[in-house]
Amino acid sequence: MRIAVLTSGGDAPGMNSAIRAVVRAGLYYGIEVYGVYDGYRGLVAGNFEKMTRKSVSEILSRGGTVLGTARMTSFQQKEVREIAIENLRKEGIEALIVIGGDGSYKGALALNEMGFPTIGVPGTIDNDLGGTDYTIGFHTALATIVDAVDKLRDTASSHQRCSIVETMGRHCGDLAIAAGLSCGAEFIITPEHPMDKEKMIENLKKHKLEGRRNAIIMITENTTNVYELAQEISERSGFACRATVLGYVQRGGSPVAEDRILAGRMGAYAVELIKQGISGVAVGVSHNDLVYMPYEKALDRDRGSMQDLYELIGKIS
Numbered sequence: 001m002r003i004a005v006l007t008s009g010g011d012a013p014g015m016n017s018a019i020r021a022v023v024r025a026g027l028y029y030g031i032e033v034y035g036v037y038d039g040y041r042g043l044v045a046g047n048f049e050k051m052t053r054k055s056v057s058e059i060l061s062r063g064g065t066v067l068g069t070a071r072m073t074s075f076q077q078k079e080v081r082e083i084a085i086e087n088l089r090k091e092g093i094e095a096l097i098v099i100g101g102d103g104s105y106k107g108a109l110a111l112n113e114m115g116f117p118t119i120g121v122p123g124t125i126d127n128d129l130g131g132t133d134y135t136i137g138f139h140t141a142l143a144t145i146v147d148a149v150d151k152l153r154d155t156a157s158s159h160q161r162c163s164i165v166e167t168m169g170r171h172c173g174d175l176a177i178a179a180g181l182s183c184g185a186e187f188i189i190t191p192e193h194p195m196d197k198e199k200m201i202e203n204l205k206k207h208k209l210e211g212r213r214n215a216i217i218m219i220t221e222n223t224t225n226v227y228e229l230a231q232e233i234s235e236r237s238g239f240a241c242r243a244t245v246l247g248y249v250q251r252g253g254s255p256v257a258e259d260r261i262l263a264g265r266m267g268a269y270a271v272e273l274i275k276q277g278i279s280g281v282a283v284g285v286s287h288n289d290l291v292y293m294p295y296e297k298a299l300d301r302d303r304g305s306m307q308d309l310y311e312l313i314g315k316i317s
């Protein structure tokens with residue numbers, strides 16, 4: 001049997017560990033594995049290469065993705081996906097493993113509906129997929145944010161300032177909330193936990209009067225303009241405020257052990273499912289057990305493992 005693997009959408013630390021697991025598990029089961037370069041773009045261009053044990057050696061600890069990734073809007077068109085399927089079939093490839101986020105899953109679902117078997121592996125720092133407690137990359141990005149916020153608190157405290165920290169996450173607050181709780185942020189603002197600006201400014205005034213030396217406001221991107229918010233807080237609360245947008249640094253770096261293990265387990269599991277003739281599903285981890293589910297469930301995000309953290313904000317932040 002011959003299968004292919006690709007990474008798609010935003011890169012995430014641990015994607016390489018997942019690629020390695022797919023290739024090595026494939027070889028273990030006597031399956032040939034082809035790597036597709038640059039996500040769906042490589043699928044359409046026929047940019048494939050047969051992977052060997054050696055082609056995935058020494059990648060386990062590397063950030064990014066050795067296969068490259070891309071965002072390709074035209075993959076939403078059926079005619080473009082038809083070319084991809086034709087290319088896969090020409091190479092004798094019978095199934096495709098897609099490591100990516102929600103957008104990539106939509107592409108994988110569409111291929112499956114067109115008769116080409118696919119399996120999704122959750123690879124995104126955003127943790128914005130349903131049916132899985134965690135996505136590959138989330139814990140590494142979280143560690144990077146926590147490290148940055150600890151540093152920002154040092155400088156904020158020295159100057160008696162308030163610090164707004166904007167995280168990635170697209171429209172999902174998991175990174176901001178987990179980082180906010182890990183760093184003891186005074187305020188956490190996410191799409192699921194919106195800002196009460198007046199209350200926040202009142203509290204900051206009180207903090208300032210009490211002589212507190214710093215305050216951290218964690219906020220998910222696409223929520224508000226953090227530079228304008230910093231200015232307004234400075235003017236209205238008397239607590240000098242600065243904003244830091246963490247940006248792409250959150251996507252890079254060597255994956256933490258948790259992401260490496262998660263990626264290894266899920267990559268190998270995806271191969272096992274294909275071997276069992278199962279496709280049209282996404283894999284995940286639930287209560288530390290490997291699970292698989294229809295793409296629709298992965299795309300219909302319930303609050304999953306983060307629900308209790310949202311409730312915790314009110315109690316301890």
Ligand SMILES: Nc1ncnc2c1ncn2[C@@H]1O[C@H](COP(=O)(O)OP(=O)(O)O)[C@@H](O)[C@H]1O
Nearest residue numbers: 009010071072075076100101102103104106107
């Ligand atoms: N509705 C869709 N149908 C087919 N392909 C899609 C669809 N949505 C997204 N994709 C493909 O998946 C790619 C990755 O999606 P994107 O949302 O950018 O990242 P992620 O998968 O990390 O969430 C897109 O660039 C596009 O090629």
Ligand SMILES: O=P(O)(O)OC[C@H]1O[C@](O)(COP(=O)(O)O)[C@@H](O)[C@@H]1O
Nearest residue numbers: 009010101124125126168169170251
């Ligand atoms: O790399 P781009 O195209 O600037 O996109 C930035 C987006 O990618 C992410 O880093 C990861 O998102 P995806 O996993 O959906 O690709 C988001 O947090 C962020 O909003």
Ligand SMILES: [Mg+2]
Nearest residue numbers: 101102103124
């Ligand atoms: Mg996404």
